[in-house]
Amino acid sequence: MFVREMSNEECRGLLARLGFGRLATVNQNQPYIVPIYFGYRDEHLYGFTTFGRKVEWMRANPLASVEVDEVVSHFHWSSVVVLGLYQELPDTPRYRDLRLEAQLLLEKKALWWQTAYAVNQARGGSYPVDALFYRIRINEITGRKAMPDTVESSVGLSSAARPAREE
């Protein structure tokens, strides 16, 4: 297996294509990770969520991190890490265009609203009272890509080392 750094363009290509990853937030030096759906354009990741621990923490400390990865097999994967800044997009005239952009980007992902909705129902809440749009401004982006070497390529064809995800 060879591992190499991904170019900026490769990193952004993965963000645009996947739209699913993990978000880390921090409170008093304690990190916390949750899975998220997001839409990507230019310098921002756009998301939709209900109010909870991650929003509470990012309101107090807007520094955030998002990681996405694509695993074809143990020898063949890509992982991109974003360091960024949280910004809420409230339901006011000033943010109308940005909220619309967030919604248009997220609508490319099937059922993007449903997780926030269902989690809220599990808490006994109602939709969409405490649902909100937000975005993460990208401050730093890095990525690594692993490719199989020639021996692993042949091993990878056997059933013993079949891809972790087959689509």
Place this chain on the structure above:
Amino acid sequence: MFVREMSNEECRGLLARLGFGRLATVNQNQPYIVPIYFGYRDEHLYGFTTFGRKVEWMRANPLASVEVDEVVSHFHWSSVVVLGLYQELPDTPRYRDLRLEAQLLLEKKALWWQTAYAVNQARGGSYPVDALFYRIRINEITGRKAMPDTVESSVGLSSAARPAREE
């Protein structure tokens, strides 16, 4: 889709079964996420890595978070989040038994050592000079599980909504 909290036993069952997730670390309120392989037993997650940003940050601030998830389809997934404390397992007589336990747990995961090795090679390093064992003590563990409702179950059988991961 229904979302519910997972029991402590269900959360630990997922940690034991998956052995792959994401680790978040923090430096000066900035979180950082990386994918990791780990072994789980009792109150600890055991890992193996080469020296880099995440180790540097956890040496300065041992508070960490690990997330694992299993996605069968958009409507059917589980996600577990651990908040915990980093502890390094140095190559000294005092830590010999713990390092052996870490190695035995990790050996159940095929090729667990290879990612650390390959990333190190990409940096021009040599194995195993700066490779190290560590563990995360579990302080808090929570999980959520989503299940399809009756309508989604039937939709889930169509090709339009096939599982994101088929194995």
